Amino acid sequence: MPRDLRGFIKQLEERGQLRRISALVDPDLEIAEIANRMLRRGGPGLLFENVKGSPYPVAVNLMGTVQRVCLAMNMEAPDELEGLGKKLALLYQPRPPKKISQAIELGKVLFDVLKAKPSNDFFPPCHQIVLKDDEIDLTTLPFLRVYPGDADKVVTLGLMITKDPETKVPNVGVYRLQLQSKNTMTVQWLSVRGATRHLRKAAERGEKLDVAIALGVDPLVIMAAATPLPIDLSEWLFAGIYGGTGVHLTQCKTLDLEVPADSEMVFEGTITPGETGVDGPAGDHMGYYGGANQNAPLIRFHCLTHRKHPIYLTTFSGRPPKEDAMMAIALNRIYTPILRQQVPEIIDFFLPMEALSYKAAVISIDKAYPGQARRAALAFWSALPQFTYTKFVIVVDQDINIRDPRSVVWAITSKVDPARDVFILPDNPFDSLDFATEKPGLGSRMGIDATTKVYPETDRVWGEPLRSDPDMASLVDRRWAEYGLADLKLGEVDPNLFGYDMK
Incomplete structure (x- = not known):
């Protein structure tokens, strides 16, 4: 062909x-x-x-x-x-x-x-x-x-x-x-x-x-x-x-x-x-x-x-979803190995379509030392030319599903103290079409460290995350049909049950 x-x-x-x-x-x-x-x-x-x-x-x-x-x-x-x-x-x-x-x-x-x-x-x-x-x-x-x-x-x-x-x-x-x-x-x-x-x-x-x-x-x-x-x-x-x-x-x-x-x-x-x-x-x-x-x-x-x-x-621009957003999702996957090579601690990253495919990024890292989340955010902004215009970078731990907004919001609300974990870089070159900036072509960036904190980032002992007992989870998996629930697929969630209007 x-x-x-x-x-x-x-x-x-x-x-x-x-x-x-x-x-x-x-x-x-x-x-x-x-x-x-x-x-x-x-x-x-x-x-x-x-x-x-x-x-x-x-x-x-x-x-x-x-x-x-x-x-x-x-x-x-x-x-x-x-x-x-x-x-x-x-x-x-x-x-x-x-x-x-x-x-x-x-x-x-x-x-x-x-x-x-x-x-x-x-x-x-x-x-x-x-x-x-x-x-x-x-x-x-x-x-x-x-x-x-x-x-x-x-x-x-x-x-x-x-x-x-x-x-x-x-x-x-x-x-x-x-x-x-x-x-x-x-x-x-x-x-x-x-x-x-x-x-x-x-x-x-x-x-x-x-x-x-x-x-x-x-x-x-x-x-x-x-x-x-x-x-x-x-x-x-x-x-x-x-x-x-x-x-x-x-x-x-x-x-x-x-x-x-x-x-x-x-x-x-x-x-x-x-x-x-x-x-x-x-x-x-x-x-x-x-x-x-x-x-x-x-x-x-x-x-x-x-x-x-x-x-x-032809195509046309506008609030997502649009064709350019679909193209950006594909490019997101192509960028990932390039980004990992430039910033080795990055496990994965995601540019949500709803955030115009480049205005906000969620990054997961394998955190090994204090201040690493901030370093990863700063490195992200300089890794590829189009990331210059990313306003928000949210850094989470590698066990967070960065493509699930519920998981990301949970990480932000449970792991972030705004005074300590949010940092802002003012007066950066910016997209002149972004009306949120005070001056055309000049704006600020925000980094959010939504990772689990380690000393000396905090003096408090961090709580142990809640997890199911693995043996019991395995048992329930095996008996799922026996409960009469075979028609309900494991792991399937209806977003409407949690207040999301999916229409």
Whole structure:
């Protein structure tokens, strides 16, 4: 099966995970309303084949469940993602092997890297149709307006490819774009992202920054672009490691940039440093409208290429659950081995979807000495770039189920004295879309030590935790059917019994 968007759509359809909609739908608010209802119900991916004002179909909610994210990465279950993370950890911060087994493991990963090298396609599908200059009219494309207060239509799953003006190393990122005219868009990004560094360097050199936007790519490539990488490693290489074979790339028609050859559409343009537009307001991942950015970089497009009969792949942001939250859950599993390598005392970590998938983290550690929880929290914030914007880090003991909110809340309430165990770091670089901060782009972080305290963290003797008698627990397990309770599965809990509204 081809590793492109069309191959993934076919795979979903074969598994009953895609619904085609032939009724006429409007990209202005209507498609997003339908898709949002599907997302909340864990429903199938959607392919709208009859879109008002455009000849092109729209695909949305293709990665609206964790299962479908795994399928996009050629895996069947989330547990397999951690194995991929172990490979990436070896590449992220390689160390000389100390044992034969470690050398063999490293050799296998290096062989995977060789297989993952991108290849070139000289007759790419994305160049089947070529439009230049006055032929370009972005207003005919089925971009979505998602919320009634949005300033205009947006692009959300486009890969932005730029290149460092000095080193020529490319960067691939996913940023929100807003339509401005028939051939211009503004981009909304964070100051720490790779493309922003490239624009600053271009400005220092008095040059324009070349920009390519690839739309409708293999979802696996999108996941690779969303993975935090060392600056000198290629997203294309990581996408090849994700998929087991190299990504097919092709040279842009007018730029010295490479894009996925099987893209449905490619926009080629430039950013002139200092040329800006008004971007927003627009609905964002925080669950609010982001304010209008008066100085958003403006991209002028002079070439548009696409496949015959292209499919427009999109998604949208907002309060979870959304597709980006499902992608984040999968990435959470991939990050875990990388994080353990950087911070060895961390047993596991979890970024709850309800906390916007990165605003709060729960970390479990094997506590061995006083102050270790604080050290682990501080190390977490600096381990990977995206953790810079994590507001809350809760550190618990390794016997706490970090994915069970009841267990985490119990740990906080039973093990934390706020004056001793809560620490705040003020004035950190922050997400400017976070309205809770007093100043845009500058906020504080909170660490909570919810571990069992040891001397000299406390002078009190800590109570022994309550546990069932293991022999009696084993006896009850064996006699469960004898009690006439076989139809009630062991360990199954109805959350509604404890005051949780699960509707």
